[in-house]
Amino acid sequence: MNGQGPHIGSERDLFTAVYAGDEDAVVRLLRLGVSPEAVDEDGQSALYAAAVGDAPGVVRLLLAAGAAPDRLSAGSDLPLCGAACGGHAEVVRALLASGAVPDAVEAFGFTALAWALRCGHAAVTEALLAAGADPNRPGPTGEPPLVTAARRGSPACVQSLLAHGAGSREEALTEARRWSRLDVASELRAGLERAHGFGGEYVMRRWADGVAVELVRDGEVVAGVDQGTGHAEIVEVLEGVLGGR
Template sequence: MTNEPIRDEPSLFDALYEDDDAVVRALRAGARAESSDEEGTTALYLAAVHDRPGAVRLLLAAGADPDRASGPEGSDLPLCGAACGGHTEVVRALLAAGARPDLREEFGFMALRWAVGLGRAATVEALLAGGADPLLPGPQGEPMLVLGAQRGSPRTVRALLAYGAGAPGQEAVVDAALAEARRLAGVDVERELLRRLEEAYGPGLDALVRRDPVDGEETVTVELLRDGVPAAGADLHTGHAEIAALLEEAQGTTETTGAPGTPGTPGTPGTTDTADASDASDAPSASVTPSASGAPGIPGTPDAPDAPSASDAPGPPGAMPAGPPTPHG
């Protein structure tokens, strides 16, 4: 008797293409919760990337390690995969099972870095509530508050401030984040994304532009088409002016009381002048994602490794916001 799956029963990976009942049957038939496929992808990682909270809980209850790395190089963490897709319920399940919120995967990325950079506000809130450190910098030393201001998600910035990203000692970071928010508040997001894509892939391609709500906030997505097929895409939130107002209040609170900045009621920033941010990027932290298969994958961030792709595994990807695109020739 071994712990290997019984070969004439559905494998755990077959079951993940079906439903939670199929996962239960596979586990009862002898499939190991720690199973991995021929490429080293673990069942838990696959379920996490594809937003299968029920399957994730079943695998964790059956003994899957929430921190076990996945992939050919053993570099992909389930928590990071879930954070990339904004799969908040999966994130909560992994954290409840003991996943370490600040564990870094290859290239130094942690779950909060992915979630903030992609504007996954609800996931950011769950990670912070689960113990993620808002002061822990990204792999290139980027502060989460500056990254959130660049991304343009007010809800993300509110969460970071509420958990101490504007605490005493962080005045320089608040100043840099405010400078970025003010600068980007005056930028046409659609044109900026198109400019960045054409800079990377050349002019002359048709583009599709759509504006969709993500976690209750507007996101602009631009896709370049080659022969009518999406070849690359980029996206960015549009809440930079609201973020500037939040950071102005946080800046004033920190300067006058020495207490952590507390986000207030969003409003129109009192100033729109541009200030230079110390160690801040000169461009929005928008994703520019090439597509090898002809369809955009989960958006990434500049100089970041590709985010997990859901194109070759069970379940709908859910990486890009839905909505009818608007053609722009």
């Protein structure tokens, strides 16, 4: 007996342990026979839940027990993409080390690199490129990665892409120059207004290399967006690469 009476261990128990980041419980449940490929009532896989929850230890346990790194969660979401979107570099490295395909495509044409660049996650970007992700593979809208990184305002992402041979440098320079002349916070607010209509309070937060704007209605955050502000630095980098043009 394991002290739980007739209840030995279930997939629901595994998800509880995953969300809690309880590695000991995950090990116990896997040893009791709970599948590392377990899914919840919505079809979400345990591996995906651990990846988006930034639980690298749990991710490694599930992978070691046989979870497939590239299995789609709920039929559409890749663990690698979920981790990349969240900026969870250690999880990304664990998945890649277990055979996750760097350029695997999930729903709507997203790859992990496309998510990392959209969100400005430099450590994830470098890990993916080092593992063989294509620095020139267009994103879901057909945009070159370097242009995406330039718009995001992430000099570190731009530097990583350049180091791995990314092209479309003139286009990226044009995009960086355009954004260097804009007030990023105002542009983000205008985007929220277009998407969610007018009305409500806009709250802005700035930090050393970025800005975030949130739309608040009735005391609740309805939507938010953030962006880097390193466009001027990116212009200098790309002008240097292109010979000052």
